[in-house]
Amino acid sequence: MPPKKPLPPLSDEFIKGLWRENPVFVQVLGMCPTLAVTNSGINALAMGVATLFVLVGSSFLVSSLRAWIPKQVRISTYIVIIATFVTMADYTLQAVVPAVHKELGAFIALIVVNCVILGRQEAFAAKNTVVRSVVDAAGMGLGFTFALLCLGSLRELLGSGSLFGFSLFHFGPTSAYSFEPWVIMILPPGGFIMLGLLLLSFNAVAQWRTRRAAEVS
Amino acid sequence: MTRELLWIFISSLLVNNFVLANFLGLCPFFGVSGKIDTAVRLGVATTFVMVVTSLCASFLNAFILPYAPYLRLISFILVIASTVQFVELAIKKLSPALFRALGIFLPLITTNCAILGLALFQTNKEYGMVQGIVFAFGAGGGFTLALLLMAGLREEAQLSTIPDVVRGTAMSLLMAGMLSLGFMGFAGLFSGGA
Numbered sequence: 001m002p003p004k005k006p007l008p009p010l011s012d013e014f015i016k017g018l019w020r021e022n023p024v025f026v027q028v029l030g031m032c033p034t035l036a037v038t039n040s041g042i043n044a045l046a047m048g049v050a051t052l053f054v055l056v057g058s059s060f061l062v063s064s065l066r067a068w069i070p071k072q073v074r075i076s077t078y079i080v081i082i083a084t085f086v087t088m089a090d091y092t093l094q095a096v097v098p099a100v101h102k103e104l105g106a107f108i109a110l111i112v113v114n115c116v117i118l119g120r121q122e123a124f125a126a127k128n129t130v131v132r133s134v135v136d137a138a139g140m141g142l143g144f145t146f147a148l149l150c151l152g153s154l155r156e157l158l159g160s161g162s163l164f165g166f167s168l169f170h171f172g173p174t175s176a177y178s179f180e181p182w183v184i185m186i187l188p189p190g191g192f193i194m195l196g197l198l199l200l201s202f203n204a205v206a207q208w209r210t211r212r213a214a215e216v217s
Numbered sequence: 218m219t220r221e222l223l224w225i226f227i228s229s230l231l232v233n234n235f236v237l238a239n240f241l242g243l244c245p246f247f248g249v250s251g252k253i254d255t256a257v258r259l260g261v262a263t264t265f266v267m268v269v270t271s272l273c274a275s276f277l278n279a280f281i282l283p284y285a286p287y288l289r290l291i292s293f294i295l296v297i298a299s300t301v302q303f304v305e306l307a308i309k310k311l312s313p314a315l316f317r318a319l320g321i322f323l324p325l326i327t328t329n330c331a332i333l334g335l336a337l338f339q340t341n342k343e344y345g346m347v348q349g350i351v352f353a354f355g356a357g358g359g360f361t362l363a364l365l366l367m368a369g370l371r372e373e374a375q376l377s378t379i380p381d382v383v384r385g386t387a388m389s390l391l392m393a394g395m396l397s398l399g400f401m402g403f404a405g406l407f408s409g410g411a
Binding site: 028029031032033035036075076079080083084086087090091105106109110112113114115118184187188189190191192193195196197199200203204207 | 241287397
């Protein structure tokens with residue numbers, strides 16, 4: 001079957017997930033894990049890496065099996081494939097980093113229902129070759145991890161005054177520089193508010209750029 | 218016993234509201250909260266799926282999963298997918314108008330993390346069948362309540378003057394933040410008793 005239009009270069013499939021089509025900031029998908037586990041940098045990183053693994057694994061399997069998966073039951077098939085990889089990630093994390101696994105709790109298992117993953121299978125892996133799908137999944141997964149890290153480190157910095165567990169503002173108990181943490185940032189409302197503010201600033205930048213472009217021309 | 222069940226209900230309805238305190242089911246929360254009418258109906262459909270899932274999950278937990286714990290995730294998601302399929306067929310038959318109004322969000326109940334989350338939390342907390350059903354009703358009610366509040370706010374916001382920069386997802390997120398802040402006030406509700 002000849003392709004209808006020339007495919008974009010492989011590097012482009014990788015880069016688009018990082019920023020231009022970032023799953024969190026642009027497509028606003030996978031909100032539940034994004035907000036639930038980003039109360040510290042470490043948790044965000046673990047979640048991002050687990051999602052990346054599941055995404056790449058299931059994209060590989062779905063794209064290599066795409067000729068044999070009947071169209072009517074494709075969603076259930078994808079879900080079962082994803083659930084298999086999530087079970088693997090779940091048990092691996094439990095064995096390697098038990099503390100982080102305990103903190104993330106049910107949210108590791110909930111990667112199954114992360115719409116970023118199912119979305120990529122349906123929109124990309126089901127229609128493209130194995131290599132392209134894996135590259136696309138890696139880009140999307142890294143973009144997701146990047147967004148989670150941004151949110152996680154910002155929330156940890158403001159909410160507990162530390163970064164990846166290292167206290168930053170603490171120069172001794174009586175120091176004048178000591179920082180009163182905004183506890184609200186590591187509580188649920190902080191997640192909504194911080195992501196809202198981030199999206200707000202992206203909107204503002206985009207608007208400013210279009211206005212400047214209009215003025216120049 | 219009754220007191221414990223009441224506590225489970227209130228706690229999943231308000232204190233540990235699935236959407237605003239546990240970040241579960243955010244996709245429909247942001248996607249379908251445009252109109253109050255649709256929001257309530259989706260809430261009811263989700264609650265129904267939750268109750269059926271909870272029943273099936275307690276059955277699986279009692280009889281099958283002790284022998285094969287690694288199958289937990291896969292069996293739960295299959296149960297949810299088939300329940301959603303059933304609800305979809307039922308709604309299509311009973312109320313075609315509602316079927317069209319809910320659109321893509323009806324099959325997407327499968328990937329609503331609130332439902333899988335419910336089955337997993339129920340397992341972690343070792344709830345029995347009755348407790349599970351009460352938990353499911355509370356969680357579904359809480360989901361509907363959050364959806365309803367959000368839809369009301371968004372209908373109101375459409376009529377007010379708001380800077381263009383904030384419109385869209387950013388505003389929904391900030392409003393959800395405020396709602397969540399409000400729901401945190403319920404945290405002290407049961408500290409004395411139970």
